[in-house]
Amino acid sequence: MIFNFPFIAVAALIIVGLYAVVFRKNLIKMIIGITIIESGVNLFLITLGYREGSIAPIYTSSPGGIMSLPVPQALTLTSIVIGVAVLALMLSLVIHIYRHYNTLDVRKIGGDEE
């Protein structure tokens, strides 16, 4: 019935995030969009590793049975920390941009002229 709905959610999150990056004019909104793309990719990895009726891959007092795949979970952990690192750097840059240009509008910064 659900027919891959978590996977569809992944695609939807990525498209929504890309939409925010391309169409929203506010720099912080763009960063929120990037965070949403990242969430989508993380969800994709975890969903790939899910097995129906499985338990978490931890042996400590586990009820036994098939386990979901551990590798995507490890990859996602890495990806989450990378995400927060990138986010911190981007926001620091945005604060500096605001100090120089006094705006967060993406169209008002940039341009070729000096």
Place this chain on the structure above:
Amino acid sequence: MIDELIHFVIPLLIIIAAIVAILLRDLLASVIALAAMSLLLSLEFYILQAPDVAIAEAGVGACLTTAILVLAIKGTKRKEDEV
């Protein structure tokens, strides 16, 4: 049946939270929506049998990300420019 419903409803809520996060004009509100999305994502990770990732996403995504974003909004300005 109930399992399938959960796997349908929570991703749907995540998508809705994401759309709300990018549509709201008030940046602080959209950050809160993002935090809600992170929390729901963490719940989804938990349901998908990834408690490790769920803890990390709740701690990093819902708490620290929000803190940094709120700080950045405090350092810049709150409203998205009109037009």
Place this chain on the structure above:
Amino acid sequence: MSGMSKIVKTITSISIPFILIYGLYVIAHGHLTPGGGFQGGAIFASGLVMVLVAYGSVWTMEKIKEKNLTMLESLGAFCFILIAFLGLVFGTVFFNNYLVGSNSIFGTVPAAGSGLADINTAGVIPLMNFAVGLKVIAGLFAIVLVMAYAISKKEEK
């Protein structure tokens, strides 16, 4: 940020030890239960961020210098890579889990299959958990502290 009211400060100081201890618990039991260096470090750093919010960034910056935090982070990273190098020295290759199966600390191997295991297992993994935990605590808190301090300084002007 000059800090919040007295009520907030009191509640924070009461609740903060629990959060920090929970964070340390998650770090220490990373090889047995869900959690590990990153998750516990993130929880611990969240607790510290609570202090930052309640007491204000200027106060926090006076107590914990950003330089000390980056030093601590360098130390954590250095410990991590050192443990990896010890795998090369005592074991055979980089990142070798040379403690597992030995009789020294963390050397025991748990019984196969589900069940409870001793905390004294998993070789170098708990050590790495602590190194990464230290690094993540210092790193994440340094990021938030530096940003908050810079923003509050800017507002004063």
Place this chain on the structure above:
Amino acid sequence: MEKRSIAAILSFSVVAVFFMFTVLLIHPFGNPVSTEMDDDIISNAQTDTGANNAVTSVVFDYRGFDTLGEATVLFTAVAGVVMLFRRIKK
């Protein structure tokens, strides 16, 4: 409508369609097609690394170098943020 919007909408729809095909054509939800690597890890993690948590054994043992890289990413970000908010000589 300006040219940018038209190009954006066209390309977005193409990308969206292909992403939807991607997620529909991947294996059905909850039934990964090939799992040799992970089954190997699940069955050997306890004896290989002594950790009861298979995810931790992947993070710190099997793919420990990734974790070092991840720690380095965090270190880099902290260095970057501290550098960006440094005091500069006037």
Place this chain on the structure above:
Amino acid sequence: MNALEFFVVNSPIFAVAIPLLGAFLTPIFGMINDKLRNVFAIFIMIITTGIVFALSYDVVTNGIRTYIFGAQDLSLPVVRILFEVDAMSCFMAIISVILAVVALIYSWAFMKENTGLDKYYTLLLLMTTGMLGMELTGDMFNFFVFLEITSISSAALVAFWINRGKSVEAGFKYIVISTIGALFVLFSIALFYGQYNALNMAIIANSIQFTFLDKIALVLLIGALAMKAGIVPLHMWLPDAYSKAPSSVTLVLVAATQASLYGLLRLCFTIYGNMITLSPVSIGWLLVLFGIVTILLGVIMAIAQTDLKRLIAFAAVGEIGYMILGIGTGLVTMSPSISAAGLTALKGGIFHIMNDALDIGLMFLVAGAIFYATRETSLDRLGGLARNMKYTTAFFIIGLLAVSGLPPMNGFASKLLIYESTYQLNPILAIIAILASILLLAIFVKVLHSAFLGPALPRFNEVKEVPKSMLFAMAIIAGIIIVFGVFPDIIITNIVEPAANALVNNAGYISKILSLTGGA
């Protein structure tokens, strides 16, 4: 196992771990003394250079070297991370370390007056670590992690001069672009993982089926890596970042761009190596098209620029086009089987990677020297500098000849290979490439005229020659350029040809891993 053998066996990991260790220790040395820190950073990089050269010698003589993390032997589901170093990886690693050493030496005087130098040196070492990791690794996810290390440290360094709005903005653009690229790379890795349950490049290449999902992954990876490598029309971040970063950072940024290009090559030749020719639209022709467009756009935009660093940045875009053209021609002509002409084109493209790094790097160093001496990069305000800056002028002339591909500099040798092989593919391509080269010469002669020649301007009377460390850094690159130009055959037979052969021989790359696991 004696010491030498131990060293050689572990050299892949030392090449990455030692700069990483240096980066972790740099803040501690920085607390003691500034000079000590600089010496320490240069010392670490020189050790790394030595290791990379030793590793390259070993790889060229003994074939592919692998390194397994955490265990000594490998069983068939490859669960551990592997380093797999072939001649191509070594070739790129050599470029990265040479540029990093030169950048560190150059920074000694160039960055002296800035604050925050502890972090600057840390980030520079981390950036080199990231590039080396990208180039030596044999694991897709590990590649992604090092890609992120490289992008984060580069973005922070691009924004180093935080008191200039343009620098910060360029850094922001760079981090946004590279994050989005990296996220799509991660998505493609997840697609591979979901289908083949493997993260190792060789295992993926062995079992790849070229299904619909593989094509999606191919497109996303080509798009993301092309964006990071600065291929038109995804190059737009590149002039911003190159021209607004400090010159020493730009030098390493060139190498970082090429590390992404290496990822593209690894993707096309190794992972999709068996399947790429089956596609009806040849990836090779696509690359040729990209290459021609990149050359033309870079050169035409460079004509119009009035800012020196931005002009060089657009010339760098043009030079990237030559590499893509060479590699694409190689892919096209090799489609049924490996042919001599295809190998020549590939050799030209690969050799041009190194030459571009050196030539464009020297140009940026000269631009940095002009900026250091005069605090000015606008071509409209510069003039008559040759009177006071004789050595810098000489280095600029060497760079000018090299960039525009005139003998006896290195640029000529690689461009000759590219021209001759593309002429066999389609004469029009070769003619366009030669014309663009002539335009490049014209552009840089314009720079030579307006910055160095002309009457002595009164406001530059006080200008002095730049300090010795900067001259030394430029002299290193200029020396390499001349040696490569006068003895191109040595370089080609000893470094470039093994790299091209390694790239083509994806069966060898795969079977090396399979032989380690006991299979095949």
Place this chain on the structure above:
Amino acid sequence: MLPFESLLKTLQTGSGFWNPLVWIVAIIVALLVVLIIRGFGKKDYKKGTSQTQAFLSGNPEYDKERMHIKGSNVYWGFSEILNWIINLLKKMHTGNVSDYVLWFVIIIAILFLSIIIPAGAI
């Protein structure tokens, strides 16, 4: 150590060759010819006298700033002809990050259409 002969080897390109040493010898010969021609020049030319000053049809010399041909004036006519394409390309470089990402999306879309549709995989 590398044998000396290998330094002298010719770079074979498949269809042609290139020997830098021959080229260097040619350049040295050309330089010698230039020096010989230079030797025929006037011997009474002295530096630092009024001989070296510019003569602009009797007009006084402009100051150095005006004498210098600036960077944007070199190849003025040339870039004037190319103006249409330069303006077109400059319009492409908006300096807007959203546009950069949009270009990425467009290229991805084009690659999707050009690589996947002809294969008929769907």
